[in-house]
Each structure stands twice: as structure tokens, then as C-alpha cells.
Amino acid sequence: MVITTALASDTAARPDAASPPTRSLVGACLAHAIHDGYTDGLYAFLPVWQAQFGLSYAALALVRALYYGTMGALQVPANLVLRRRSHRFALVSSIVLAASGLAVVALPLGLAGLCVGLVIAGMGSSIQHPRASALVDDAYGSAAQGPLGIYNFSGDLGKAILPALIALLLPIIAWHDVMWLLVALGAVVCIAVAALTPRRRYAQGMATHSSRAGGRDGFALLTLIGALDTAVRMGFLLFLPFLVREKGGASATVGIALALLFIGGALGKVTCSWLGTRFGAIGCVAATEAATAILIVAVLLLPLSVTLCLLPLLGIALNGTSSVLYAAVPTLTRRDTARAFAIFYTAVIGSGGLAPVAFGALADHMGKTAAMLAAAATALVILPLVAMLRRPLSQARIPE
Template sequence: MSSLESAGRPAAPNRTLAVAGVVHAVHDGYTDLIYVLLPIWQAEFGLSYSLLAVLRGVYAGSMAALQVPAGRLAEKFDGRVILAVGTLLSALGYVLAGFSGGAIGLCVALALSGAGSSTQHPIASAAVSRAFGDASRGPIGTYNFAGDVGKACLPALTSLLVTLMPWRHALWLVAALGLIAAAAVALMPRIRIPHHDLAGPARRSLGDRRGFALLCCIGGLDTAARMGFLTFLPFVLQAKGAALPAIGTALATVFVGGALGKFVCGWLGARLGVLRTVLITESATVALILATVALPLAPTLLLLPVVGLALNGTSSVLYGTVPELAPAGRVEHAFAVFYTGVTGSGALAPILFGVVGDAAGRSWGVSCAAAASLLTLPVVILLGRRLVPSHGRAGA
């Protein structure tokens, strides 16, 4: 039975999933909205690729650093309150970004917004996992699909708004969506986590902890590839002749493809297994990233939805495996640790790739993203071997 309760009655899993999806859409939309803003900030403040990557890294870094504390708070207090406050802080960060006058102000604003977003993944993911129990892999895929809907809609909306008004005003309008999402959290059933709740099978062994470490490694490399590629994509398209509205639309198509990838691969992973699904998505990611560098603008634009599908599809499979490998059954803590690793990687990788891009050109920076995706393949094979005896088809 679910450990989510509302007024002493069992919670409706679908309501938990719906609210978690709305909040995920807003937070992920805020996270990837930065990619549309990078060319604008570069033009207005004269920032280098490395400094632009630092701005992206500040957001991801503050989000990564606070996810474990957010997960621990959720184990002690009502997670809804923490999630609502975090959503408000994330919106406030973009309000402050609209008032900023340079790189320092942007860093402060993005750090605040990232700190607010640190609450979303560990709390909402665990809520969905607990609501659906052993059948959570598919719903977690749906939850991640909702996040990519936000990634597709908010950047596209902002790209349109900046053609109609100053970018600062556009940010203030987008920030208002955070208020709506915070209010929606009140509709989520109360998150109660009994001390005896192991969120699945009995306490895990040391082998599962090692498997969890491999899972975190794969997640880190996959996120490094995704964030590194997305950081350079606007500039790759710009070099091919794309204007700002076209870049915003192109990013939206990547995120639409990513949303579809997360939805499909979450369910596909439950049927084909972790090993087969991730090997397919990561191999495709390597080939497609390199293709976007080599192809002219028109074929690149046509390819981007498929790039998004492969680029984001892996994550749903990985997220759905977290509850299975959660050490000691602490699902909130496991999600917090996992997301800390992947968002930390997402913070550092674009900076490193940005240094390469400044030194050798944007094509080499994008190639680093493809290399990170390639490195996941041997680690996936190691994880698959560990999952076979303990999780049956999961590792098939």
C-alpha cells in the first residue's frame, strides 16, 4: 500500500503523478530556459563561452549541492511544504535575473533559482515511486515526460516573448508560472514516510549499493553529454545561419523529442531491460551528436527531434532503476544522491567543454559531449551484469 496519505486515507496515485508532473514541467522548463538566454546574455554583456558555461554551471551546481539536504528534510517534514517553497524560490531567481546588470547578478539569480529547483527531483520522484510501488517504472517515465514538456514549452514561449518585449520583461512573465506551480503542490496528497517503510523489497545488500554507484556513474556521463551538447547547440545553429527565433524553435524540437524519448523509453526499459535500452539510446546519441556538427542547417533542424529522443531517453530508464537499487530502501535519499551526481556532472561538464570550445572551437566542444556518451557503454554493460541475477529482466 502506498505510503502517501491524505487526511488518513490512502492517496490517489494518479493525483500524485499529475501534480508531480506539473511541478516537474515548470522546474525543468526553468532549467533549460537558460539555453535560449545564453546568446542574449552573450550579446548584451559580452561573455565568453567559458563564462556562459559558468552561468549554466552555477544553476546546476546549486541544484546539485542542495538535493541531498532537500531529500533529508522531506524524510522529516511534510515534503509538500519544502517542494512549494523551492518552487517559489526558483521563480524568484528568474525575477532577480530580470533585474541583473551583468554576470555577477546573473550568477546570484541563477544560484537562487537552482537552489529552489533542488527540492523538485528528490521529493516528486520519490512521491511517484511510493505512490505506485513496484509498478512505478512506467509512471516515472510519464513523470519525466512531463518535465520535457516543460523543456519544450518554456524555451519556445520565451523565444516568442523576447521578439515582442525586452528579455527582462519576458523573464518576469515566465516567473509567474512558478507561482501557479507552487499553488498546485497543495493538491498533492500529504507525503508521509513511515520509519518502517523500505519502499520495496527488504533492505538491499552491498551488491545493490555497488550497482547503485554504477547507476550514478552512468547518469553522470549521460548528463554530461546532454548538458554539454545543449550548451553548444545554440551556437552551432547560429554558425550555420539560424536566427534567434529559429534557435528557440530548434531547441523546442529537441525537447519535444526528448519528452517523447523519456515517455517511450521509460516503458521500453520495463520490457527490454536496462542494458538493451540504454545501449541503444547511448549508441544513437553518439552518432546523432556528431551528425549535427557535420550536417548543414536544414538537415540538422530535421534531425533534432530524433537527437532529443536519444539524448533524453536514457534518463527515464535510469530513474526507474533508482528505487530498485536504493540502499536500505531510502528512496528519497537515493533519488537525492542520484540527482546530485547527475546535476553536478551537468554543472561541471559544460564548463570543461566550454574551455575546449574556447581553445579549439565549438565543434570540438560538441565532440566532447559525444565522447562522454560513448563512455557510458562499458559501464552500462557492468551494471547489466549485476542486475541480471537480482532483478531478472531488468538487466536483460
């Protein structure tokens, strides 16, 4: 019933003129929040699944990777399959598919059902990032940088709300029932997204894309910068709990440290998006990457009390760069923005999966301090790459 209602709205009689850009932005943000909430909310279920199915830590990681790996690998193929369908259809389908996957997980089908359901949910989430980003860009055209930052921030809201809600519910009701509540929430969001998003692309966004010239040569460089920026972030997150413990912090202190970092990260996505619009992408990214390197070294060397004070600032630098980078994707592509976002997100998600493995191997051989210094050095490597973006962005007629 939900699927039928949501997809039927793709052919509603309401004209596109009745869907101003703000409505599309809200729809894209809702889709981003529910998908990112699903993605990080699964972490709360891992201890329950480990106990129920008798999984080792390695097996548990593989089960988790079924969702994350599917989401990352299918960004480009999913966008290709749905390239001729409207943003509304694509986003509604993404939520329906993700919620259906969680419904399979909720069924009493054992470990096999869990694995199949996570793959289906990952397929749904693979659709959202490129098409929601393209929807915002189509709606706002050359003024999309700020709205894309808001869209980027909305994912953090989902990551903050759903995992916390799941953690509160699991001690009270069975995990299967919690999963069904997530499915119901997905159905509500699906209907809201269908009501908010337009049937067709905005003419202004498409016209803007077709007029952009000279920027595409920098897209590969931008994608590399995005992958490296994600590697720095994931590498630091891998070692932060151990660093806090090493400085004398208890388990509660580790939680506080992560909260401070994530609060700063959410703030960074909004503030850096505004700063990038006001002062230019080149200077903003260079400043955040330099600050990231300096602050990583600082929290590594300074006592715990000072480290906790610096973590919100580090969170701003670590996460803020991503909003500026996402906003630059449409400026460096001429026509198919959704495909460009799919490629970009594939690189970013892939880096997020591989970087902790690489930094972890380095820590095993050379120690945690060396691995964290390597993460700081990676941030510095980005600086000359960002400078090389100046010419492509200038040719795209975007202020730097």
C-alpha cells in the same frame, strides 16, 4: 497568504487513501514542470539583464551560474534538512522558495537583488528533484519505471512552455512584470501540488525499498553512467548551432535544428521509459548510447538537409537514456530513495555544468570536429559500464 495556505494543507484531514498514485504523479509532474520552466526560462531574461546592468558575457554567465550552481550543490543538503518532512511539505516548500527568489529578483534592488534572488530560487529548485522522484517511486513501488519516465518528461514540458511564454511577453511588458507573473504562476502550481500530494509516504513504496537487496553496489556505477550520459548531451548541444552554421544554415535554421532535437528528446523520454520497462534497462541504454554515437558522427559528416532529418532521432537517443537511468535509481537503493535521487541529480547537474567547459577547451585546442567526436566516444565508453550493471540489477530482481 499563499505560503500559509499551501503549508496548512500539509496537515489537512483528507486521508492518504484518498490520494491514489496518479494524483501523486500529477503533483510531482507539476512541480517538475514549474521548476524546470523557471530554470530554462531565465535564459530569456539574460539579454535584458546584460543591457540593464552592463554585464559582460563572462559576468552574465556567472550570474546565471548562481541559480544553476546553487540548485546542483544543495541537492543532498536540502534533502537531508527535509528528510523527516512529508513529500507534500518538501515540494510545496520548494515552489514557495523558488517563487520567493524570483520575487526578490523582480524587486527594484539592482544587481545585488538579482544575485540574491537567484540564489534563493536555486535553493528552492534543489529540493524538487529528489523529493518528487521519491514521491513517484513511493507511490508506484516496483512499477515506478514508467511513471518516472512521465515525471522526467514533464520537465521538458516546462522547459518548452515557460521560456516561449517569457520570450513572447518581454517585448510587450517590462521584465519585472514578467517575473511577477512567474511568481503568480508558481503560487497557483503550489496550491495544486499541495492538493494532490499525500501527507505521508506510501506504505507499499517503503516496503518495496526495504526488500530490495544486492542492488546498492551498482548505484555508484549508475551515477557515473548518468553523469557521462549528461556530458554527451551537453557537449553536443554546445556545438550544434555552430555545426548548422558551418553547413550553411541561417539563424532561423539553427532554431529549427534545436527545436527538432528537443522534440525528439521529449519523445525519447517517454518512449525509452516504455521500452526500458518492456525490454529491460540494459538493452535499452546500450541501444540508445550506441545510436547516439552513430548519429553524432552522421550529423557531423552529412549535409545540412540530412542532418535536420536525423536530429529528431538523435534527440530520442540523447534524452531517452535519462528516463531509463532515473527509473533504475530506486532499484539500486534499499531505503532512502530521496537521498539516492539527490546524489544522482547532484552528479548529473554537476556534469551538465562542467562538460561544456571540458568539451569547449578541447575544441579550442583541437577543433570542433574533434570535440564532437570526443562526445560520441564518451557515449561508447558508457557501453561496457552498462554491461557491468547487469549483475546489480539482477540481484535487485528487476528485469533486464
